[in-house]
Amino acid sequence: MLPTLSKTSGLPGIAVCALAVPVSLLISRFVPGVGAATAAVALGTALASTGAVRAPLRPGLAFVSKRVLRAAIVLLGLQIAVPQVLALGWRSLAVVAVSTGLTFVLTPPAGRRLGLSPGTSLLVATGVSICGASAIAAMHDSTDSTDDEAAGAIAVVVLYGSAAIVVLPLLASWLGLPPDRLGVWTGAAVHEVAQVAAIGAATGVLATAVTVKLARVVLLAPIVAVTTSLRRLDGARETPAGTAPSGSAGAGRPPIVPLFVAGFLAAVAVRSTGLLPTAVTDSVPALTNALLAAALFALGTGIDLRKLLRRGRVMALGAISTGLIAATSLAAVSLLG
Numbered sequence: 001m002l003p004t005l006s007k008t009s010g011l012p013g014i015a016v017c018a019l020a021v022p023v024s025l026l027i028s029r030f031v032p033g034v035g036a037a038t039a040a041v042a043l044g045t046a047l048a049s050t051g052a053v054r055a056p057l058r059p060g061l062a063f064v065s066k067r068v069l070r071a072a073i074v075l076l077g078l079q080i081a082v083p084q085v086l087a088l089g090w091r092s093l094a095v096v097a098v099s100t101g102l103t104f105v106l107t108p109p110a111g112r113r114l115g116l117s118p119g120t121s122l123l124v125a126t127g128v129s130i131c132g133a134s135a136i137a138a139m140h141d142s143t144d145s146t147d148d149e150a151a152g153a154i155a156v157v158v159l160y161g162s163a164a165i166v167v168l169p170l171l172a173s174w175l176g177l178p179p180d181r182l183g184v185w186t187g188a189a190v191h192e193v194a195q196v197a198a199i200g201a202a203t204g205v206l207a208t209a210v211t212v213k214l215a216r217v218v219l220l221a222p223i224v225a226v227t228t229s230l231r232r233l234d235g236a237r238e239t240p241a242g243t244a245p246s247g248s249a250g251a252g253r254p255p256i257v258p259l260f261v262a263g264f265l266a267a268v269a270v271r272s273t274g275l276l277p278t279a280v281t282d283s284v285p286a287l288t289n290a291l292l293a294a295a296l297f298a299l300g301t302g303i304d305l306r307k308l309l310r311r312g313r314v315m316a317l318g319a320i321s322t323g324l325i326a327a328t329s330l331a332a333v334s335l336l337g
Contacts, residue, residue: 009059010059010060010063013062013063013064013298014060014064017061017064017295017297020293020297021036021294023039023043024036024039024043024297025039025293027043034162035193035195035197036194036290036293037134037289037292037293037296038158038195039293040292040297040300041158041297041303042300043297043300044298044299044300044301044302044303045155045300045301045305047301048301048302048303049304049305049306053301061301064294064297065137065302066141069138069291069296069298069299070141070259070260070263071260072288072291073134073220073260073261074263074264074266074267075267075284075288076217076264076267076292077266077267077268077270077271078267078268078271078276078281078284078288079214079271079281079284079285079288080218080272081268081272081274082218082268082269083274084211084214085211085214085215087211088184088208088211088215091336092184092215093215095184095332095333096215096216096219097219098328098329098332099328100188100325102325102328103324103325103328104223105125107121107129107320110317111124114313116313119143119149120149120153120314120317122139122145123136123150123153124156124157124317124321125321126138126139127156127157127191128322128324128325129223130217130223131191131192131213131216132161132191132195133192133296133299135217135220136154137295137296137299138224138260138261139227141260142227142228143227143228147302152303152314153314154296155303155314156314156315156317157191157318159318160191160318161190161322164189164190164191164326165190165195165199168185168186168189168326172185172203177333179203180205180208181336182203183200183205183207183208183212184212184329185330185333186199186203187200187208187209187210187211188213188325188333189326189329189330191322193210193213196210220264221261221264224261225261
């Protein structure tokens with residue numbers, strides 16, 4: 001059920017999120033390689049781990065983590081122009097499709113072998129294969145995964161994505177990867193857009209890396225839609241004949257394509273027309289970053305480091321999934337002509 005606000009009950013939590021945004025933006029500006037989204041998750045985690053998230057804050061935090069996040073994901077679509085993505089060429093797009101697809105499909109079975117819940121495995125697969133914390137939040141909002149599962153998955157992708165900022169350029173240098181292939185590998189393998197941008201700026205492959213990354217972001221909508229559809233079909237098969245499915249529309253079953261995902265696709269279509277004024281396209285990234293920072297701070301308040309440190313299996317799955325997308329995308333990039 002969507003979080004709603006009654007009278008002033010949500011104001012304390014919303015105010016804390018609003019304060020976290022400029023702090024996150026300042027951190028991202030002065031700390032190399034740390035994006036506002038990563039900083040926001042870290043701030044929220046710090047708040048949760050010190051026991052400072054009290055009951056009066058929770059309604060507002062829940063509102064921001066749902067409603068504001070959905071608005072940010074829709075606006076993210078305004079940064080993606082399909083012609084720009086297609087200009088990468090079919091080989092680069094094939095790298096994205098293969099590495100993303102294999103990682104998303106193979107991560108859940110690995111999670112099962114580790115004894116993790118299906119929800120955790122799905123969310124880690126989504127975050128690593130597509131676009132980090134925002135993808136996890138979108139999938140979480142479209143399925144029946146729990147807040148605890150989402151918090152663990154977000155912590156994992158933030159940790160390994162941040163490590164990639166240091167590790168990936170070192171590996172590329174050791175392998176002697178030329179700039180054009182480094183740009184594709186960065187965009188195809190690293191979790192968050194901000195992390196990709198940090199690596200791209202440091203290695204001189206910013207434009208290619210970010211464009212390839214945005215090609216992965218485009219896959220968010222179809223992967224969420226297909227996953228939601230398959231889970232509904234599985235639920236229908238398990239429901240005895242003549243009874244209403246537990247996830248039926250009357251029971252609040254999510255639609256195959258959630259409204260905010262449809263909005264994301266509509267935003268991509270609008271941006272792809274080329275009709276948006278430059279003033280709009282120039283201001284959208286800053287607004288999107290601010291909204292994402294607020295939403296991911298709110299989600300970060302659900303991550304307790306004391307509990308996370310006991311989640312060795314989640315950390316292991318994150319390592320496996322990150323290694324998988326890095327290895328498959330590198331293998332595919334090496335075949336580029």
